[in-house]
Amino acid sequence: MNNLDFFYNQPSPYSLSKEHKREAIELHLSRLDTHHYQNCKSYQNMTNSFRHGNWLSSNSLLMPVRLFKQQELKSVPQEDVFKVLTSSGTTSQVVSRIILDRGTASNQSKVLVKIMQHYLGLQRLPMLIIDHPSVVKDRTSFSARGAGILGLATFGRDHTYALDDDMTINIERVKSFSEKYSGQPVFIFGFTFMIWQYFFQELKAKNIHLNLSDAVLVHSGGWKKLIDVAVDNTVFKQVAYNTCEIKRVHNFYGMVEQVGSIFVECSHGYLHAPDYADIDIISAETMKVLPYGEKGLIAVSSVLPYSYPGHRLLTEDLGTIYGEDNCACGLKGKYFHVHGRVPKAEVRGCSDTHAVEQKL
Template sequence: MINSAWHNLISLAPYALSHEEKAAIFAKYGNELVKHHYEHCQPYQNILDFFHLTEQTFEQAPPLHTSMFKLHELRSIQQNDVFKVTTSSGTTGQQVSKIYLDKTNIARQQKILSSIVKEWLGNKRLPMLIIDHPNVIKDRFSYSARGVGIQGLSLFGHHHTYALNEDMSINWPCVEGFIEQYKDEKIFIFGFTFMVWQYLLQLLDKNQKRFELSNALLLHSGGWKKLIDQAVSNEQFKTTAQQYLGAVNVHNFYGMVEQTGTIHVECEQGHLHCPTWSDVHVVSPDNLIPLPIKKSGIIELHSLLPTSYPGHKILTEDTGFLVGIDDCPCGRKGKYFQVTGRVKRAEIRGCSDTQS
């Protein structure tokens, strides 16, 4: 039943449904998802039984803290159906989340990611510059969060060019050759936030280099902590990118390995948007009750995408607030929000923070 439902869900537009319309979808398919994981994942069943729920509904099911995926093997598929295991960011010695994926869930992630990203890139694959080194995706069975991000977004590019060497030094001949070849075309640049800042933009500044791109889109994500420590704001990041790269549209996005596929991209107004297949609640740190618009709390992410593991309701270690619902000036429907920081004493686990 879970897999057949996706024939209807995949065809939906990413930002066309109102919050009320999306709530009806979550009520129907979310309930099926909770029952699916209850029946196929024993640790998840134990959690729900512990809370003595009167109904196994999406609304009543408690969110799983991200640490649960570090401490327990949470999967709703048989071991021999595991096709890939993805892991969260983590410094040496830290435990990492392990996310178990089968081929069906991976294919679905790619389709949903494609629907979201095409909203920003268009339908045509673009020349792609990746601000990382190629060895980050060398293990085809087990990907880190960085590898997952690169592998997923590489589907929207061609002539993939890695800007960095394995020691994180910039490969100037490679980068300059790519820029020269495609400077008059629309190009796609992707990297994790701090890495783009430190290993590209800061080196362009240090070496007094500037590229004159005519039409580029820079998509970046993850690990703002190091930039905040350096007093680098989102606006300064964008301004610096445009100063050294030329005509480039810069979009941050928010996502995590526990809910790969349903990313939340920053619109032209600077707001992060929930696509059709995901939702966000900002909850009180005291009782996890959802907070009203503009009230800061802990970010709780909902997604209809995870079927091979119980990642449909995640309590993150990030703080933020809802900006509004259905009324963003950009025209996209649904909730839109801001991320403001990390819960105190949370591990540093953003992809680029970990690298730094």
């Protein structure tokens, strides 16, 4: 049992000041360390191998996210498996497989609700989804994209898909949505690159201006393709405003290995750690925690993963933390930026350093 009532009872998902958070989150994470050590053989083997290694702490293993692509990691009996999440990936990539029991899946949903309601309010808003409807039709395969849309669709009503199955924008549908809900709050969701490429760029090319001034736009997904075409968060927001008058834009950082406890961008443009999760920046050379302001590998922890050992993860993303509890937006928690993926060669270097695969 992974009882998260302490966190659920807080007035908002960004309530805990650093002293309280450190105490609460470390208590939960260390319980999860023990649970996974006792119930997941691979986790136990790795922890034993690295106990004297160069890890963050001798007793808490930081699990490289890529391990979920290489093996099935599970800390509950097979009969408790309720659902398997897979990461999206091109055919050439191996996907992550995340094993969920009912309790973990339920906590993921509850935490996502707490976090999203902070930005969207308690009411379900009319929702424009910047994708095509087929992405969620095959419910047997929970691709990250489909699962992401299904997960967030629960926060909206009158779900309207902006794209057709061939990825072209359906102007009539989009226009009728924006006219129907003109002057009302609406919720727009999609993946960053899809919104940029198939929505904003198409609106620009067709010289169509929408009035979605009361919309909250939430988006996620990698920036890599956008950085390649010199689009950063500032440009993205500017174009959201220029094409659709959208003023409230929230990017979020999350991963299939830690669904639920996502890091959402605040009103001042920083991603924030909610009470349920935390972030550290790790030096790829020394594997030590870096001070605020320095760029390094992102390590994320979450109190949610109980059915699989994903509570402390070392990602292949680069980031910088700017501070904790003192962002100008007023939310508590560490606030940070993500700079994208570690270059491929360095990733290989990292896994050589950790030599995890070889030691299993």
